[in-house]
Amino acid sequence: MMRLTVYLAGEIHSSWREEIKQKAEALKLPIDFVGPMEDHDRSDLIGEEILGKQPNAVFRDAAASSFNNLRTEVLMNKADVVIALFGEKYKQWNTAMDASAAVSLGKPLILIRPEELHHPLKELSRKANATVETVDQAMKALAYIFE
Template identity: 65%
Template sequence: MELTVYLAGEIHTPWRDEIKTLVSKKGLPISFVSPQTNHNFSDEIGAQILGEQPNKYYHDNAASSINNLRTEIMLKKSDIVIALFGEEYKQWNTAMDASSAVAHGKPLIIIRPETLIHPLKELSNKANVVCESVEQAVRVLEYIYK
């Protein structure tokens, strides 16, 4: 049985590659999807497809519509969502993706540091599993196959 895992979270560190490498080393039959991880491409996609917009609000709105469509499709096709919350970057998109997973009834694994226990308490309560590291999340995936 192959699972598809949606990787929600910031795009500035290599955490997705770490998960993919660990999963590959364990030989788990898992494929991965994610939001668009090319920041500039994501920000400019609205203007690239729909044309130049009259101001920054409409520029961002056009990109957001296309990004939200892509994210919804990828998330709905996934079997599990892993949402990584780090300390360094703003987490609005991660919280939105994790909340969407809950709303769509997708199993959710949250990775977050101890310092975010309080700010994420409600969302963590809705998750299936909350852990503190990429390694722990991969061990949860591995357990599914045992």
């Protein structure tokens, strides 16, 4: 049976990825999940870990961003599908960047966003292959691929 690799783009502060993984397992979907570094401290400090102490926060962020972007690009290029979740609570700049990168790379994109974010995400939504409002709807879309 075919396996898919799915990149899960979105905020790293809530457990939405675990919910998707559990639902995929319950549905017995042959999916491997990848995504951004979910350990926030590791993500913020990776530049200094690799390059050494940086002179200030701006340089520290720039160094970390280089390695986080490298990681994201490699994993997204290996992905068959990208799911980008826009929640209601956290700032969503990285989600927007990752969803746009998926579109640019020609990766199939499922956008999850609440109805309240319809207007600010209307252009990105039109570029996605599918736009849904819930994790359950995204899982149904993934399951449909295997039928």
